[in-house]
Amino acid sequence: MIVSAGRDSEIKLWDPKSGKEVYTIQSHYNVINKVPWNKNSNWFLSGSKDTSIKIYDVRVMKDFITSQAHEDEINELE
Incomplete structure (x- = not known):
């Protein structure tokens, strides 16, 4: 599978x-x-620019962890 996302807030x-x-x-x-x-x-x-980081499990197609511990938009993840 390939994952994409962007300005429309959809993954x-x-x-x-x-x-x-x-x-x-x-x-x-x-x-x-x-x-x-x-x-x-x-x-x-x-x-995201909404300052959150989410982790998604593709086996159930939904997020299972959300972190809102940031004050600025998220630009890098490793």
């Missing part, structure tokens, strides 16, 4: 073989700046 998961969208997640309230995968590809992070 989209895509099937790279067909090029079709598989799922859309709406959970941030502002532009999403980063969406890196973890090494085992079961989950990914998202960081």
Whole structure:
């Protein structure tokens, strides 16, 4: 799967073989700046201008941890 995100505050998961969208997640309230995968590809992070970081599990297609401990937008995640 390929994950994408951007100005519309949506995270989209895509099937790279067909090029079709598989799922859309709406959970941030502002532009999403980063969406890196973890090494085992079961989950990914998202960081947004809404100052939150979320962790999503693709096996259930929803976020399971949200951190609001920041005062500025999130521009980097590793």
